[in-house]
Amino acid sequence: MKIKVLLFGSCREAVGSGEIDLELSDTAVAGDAWASTTQRFPSLGQFERSVLLAVNEEHASKETKLKDGDTVAIFPPVSGG
Amino acid sequence: MDQDIFEITREPIDKAGLEQRLLTGAAGAIVTFDGVVRNQTKGRPVVSLQYEAYAPMAVKEMRRLGDEIRERWPEVDRIGIVHRFGELKISESSVVIVVTSPHRRVAFEACRFAIDRLKQTVPIWKKEIFEDGEVWVEGQLPD
Numbered sequence: 001m002k003i004k005v006l007l008f009g010s011c012r013e014a015v016g017s018g019e020i021d022l023e024l025s026d027t028a029v030a031g032d033a034w035a036s037t038t039q040r041f042p043s044l045g046q047f048e049r050s051v052l053l054a055v056n057e058e059h060a061s062k063e064t065k066l067k068d069g070d071t072v073a074i075f076p077p078v079s080g081g
Numbered sequence: 082m083d084q085d086i087f088e089i090t091r092e093p094i095d096k097a098g099l100e101q102r103l104l105t106g107a108a109g110a111i112v113t114f115d116g117v118v119r120n121q122t123k124g125r126p127v128v129s130l131q132y133e134a135y136a137p138m139a140v141k142e143m144r145r146l147g148d149e150i151r152e153r154w155p156e157v158d159r160i161g162i163v164h165r166f167g168e169l170k171i172s173e174s175s176v177v178i179v180v181t182s183p184h185r186r187v188a189f190e191a192c193r194f195a196i197d198r199l200k201q202t203v204p205i206w207k208k209e210i211f212e213d214g215e216v217w218v219e220g221q222l223p224d
Contacts, residue, residue, distance in 0.1 A: 008135055009206035010217040050222065054204070057138035059223075073135055073204070077220030080132070080139075080164060080205030081116050081176055081196060 001068035008075040014043040031062030033072040086161040087143035089136045094174045103159040108181035112188040116176040128210045132166040135204040142203045154191045157182050
């Protein structure tokens with residue numbers, strides 16, 4: 001399936017881009033999108049312990065199931081305010 | 082509530098205008114939190130703050146925060162949350178939160194809750210720009 005990945009904050013800077021496209025297996029979960037992105041951009045590895053994920057604009061876990069056309073967002077803990 | 086206001090904007094926040102838009106005759110108290118850019122972090126002079134937002138999700142999370150407030154404090158009349166993004170200078174407002182209610186206690190409590198929760202759940206990030214470098218502010222992991 002095709003997945004759009006959005007990156008924000010320090011994760012975006014580590015990758016050098018705010019958006020990438022992935023092709024994942026049909027049984028993929030959000031953690032697979034994270035793993036696949038980290039494989040392509042090893043500089044993301046530093047965020048392994050703190051990274052947060054969202055699927056289609058909702059907070060998600062690495063176990064959240066994906067479907068074709070979903071958008072996965074990858075970002076560090078939020079720091080607004 | 083339909084008349085609540087949740088916005089992400091690049092423009093300076095019109096605090097007085099936001100309060101006016103939220104003020105109904107039912108309110109007896111209006112509590113506004115205004116978060117502004119501080120000129121130093123641990124003694125190191127700050128030039129500006131660069132805010133980045135995942136805008137559509139940020140608005141959704143603000144709306145969810147509004148729902149949470151209404152569950153905890155049903156007496157609340159109106160809620161407004163506006164967060165700015167882009168580069169902000171010292172003393173400019175990054176976030177304004179307005180809560181109105183018939184009596185003050187609820188407005189104080191709900192407004193305090195709103196800013197604390199926003200800092201944990203709303204997808205916005207900030208980078209401190211110093212004269213000789215820049216650093217992403219580390220957020221806290223959610224509870």
